[in-house]
Amino acid sequence: MAILEIKNLTKTYGSGHTKVKAVDNVSLEVNEGEIVLIMGPSGSGKTTLITMAGALLKPTSGDIFLKGQDISKLSEKQLPKVRLQELGFVFQSFNLLASLTAQENVAIPLIAAGHKKSKALLKAKEALEKLSLGDRLNNLPRNLSGGEKQRVSVARALVNDPGIILADEPTANLDSKTGHEVMELLCSVGCQEKKAVVIVSHDGRLKDIANRVIWFEDGRITKIEDGKHNQMCNHIVHG
């Protein structure tokens, strides 16, 4: 079942001579449990695409269906609810709130969704324990390693049980070993949590966890190839 369905999506910046098509008539489907890796050179439009898919940027034309709902037609007031309930974000620079502990960072989406603070903290604790961060609950981001920060970020993205996770360069700021750990984590989000995952990255290693690799250039899809998700998934599930 398609969680995300993008149809003829175009995003244009500027006008006249300065007009630039960042995304040019792109169509794409991402299914439940599928990991899609979008690769391409800097300025190819892949971040613009993921930003529109994340309901953070309005397309110039085209439609974005999230679980069948056309989010490109929603008003600015309706979009926060969609982002809160249907989308999870993982960022390159983690983007944790500096004054909050790991547990509180993860609890924020739950509190914003209306959960009581105590209940939200309990759920956040469970989410962090699941990602082996049970002993880091009360640490502030500055006291966490890069890999731990990204795991907290993944826990925050998953805590509201969204249909799709959008990850922007999730391994870029991590060393090789930690980057691999995050890759495995995202892989299990797809194959065990059955979430759709869209990753934008330059990191070729991520092909190992992707079902599909989409090459992007000048705002267009230029090539689609299979990833090695099944191998990695078998490795994670069966050890």
Add this chain to the structure above:
Amino acid sequence: MFFIAIKNLFQEKTKLAISVGGVAFAVLLIIIINGVYQGFNEKMGAYPKSIPADLWVEQKGVGDMYHTLSFLPDNLEWQFLNIDGVQSADKYLGKQVMFDLKGKDQTLFIVGIDNSGATKPYKMVEGSWQNLQNGQIIIDKTMAKEAKLNIGDTFDMNGQTLEVRGIASGGNVISFKYAYVTYDQAKNMFNLGDKVNFYLLKLKSGSDVSQVKSDIESNIPEVKVLTKDQFVDTSRKVVTESFLPIIAVLVAIGLLVGTAVIGLTTYSATIEKSREYGVMKAIGLSNSQLSKTVIIQSLVSGIIGYIVGAILAYVIGFLSESIVSSFVTQIRPIDLLWVFGATILMSLIGAYIPMKRISSIDPAEVFKS
């Protein structure tokens, strides 16, 4: 959102201290200025209020007993007593006198005390007003402290030597202090001849005050009759009319300072955390939820500042009164309440621009590393 606001606030302790300090300073300024105003306002009316009279009778056209002299014939007593409802009529002599005391200008409002004691001092601190003799004076404790005078000491006032017989309190009123001499001495001092300044009337219980007032004014055309409350209010107008505009300006400055400090610190904290607000927007928090965090931060800073400022106002008011005896403050619960309301208002106004800033943050920016 409360816990995010509190965490943000206490993470930036220097900013919090600046914000709290600014609000505390504004609150201190407002409470002290208002306290001085209320203190003098209260003092101004305290003595006339303490005099046991239901009606004050003055010469027509006189506003209050401090600015214009009222002269009435000293034989009107029986005419008042003939009016239905009047129980007693006492004469009142009172006038401002300036003189040089130990090389410093001293201004006293001298009141003549007769045997009835109707015009006795507000409150005796030392000595007694009974059996006050000519050549003796009761002074206010502020004057006693400033001029280092004790009971038994003497001083010259415009050629007359007076012995301090007693010390009273509650008579320090901005530019002058109350002092009390015998009725005869006052009459002599003021060269009043067959005149008095006011009459103080007590009414029989159950009398219709407005009826008695109107009967007096129609029977004795040269007088104006004021109820006690009207007379006290007239006396207080000396303060309200002269000082209120100045007080209002200073209070407005205090409010502006408080609003500016709280607004600037909240705004700079918001700017510094723009990216974090963008992240929260991206993960689904609405503008109204984020605005709440800013409002809470601003309100908490304001409330802490208010508490610190109010405590400081009490301490500084107390210390100032101890050091400078003529300094008077009166901090009333109602004033603390309206200053609290003003602090809440300052906090909300201070939060307005940061809230506008938050609503303009583009959550898509978080994808830019």
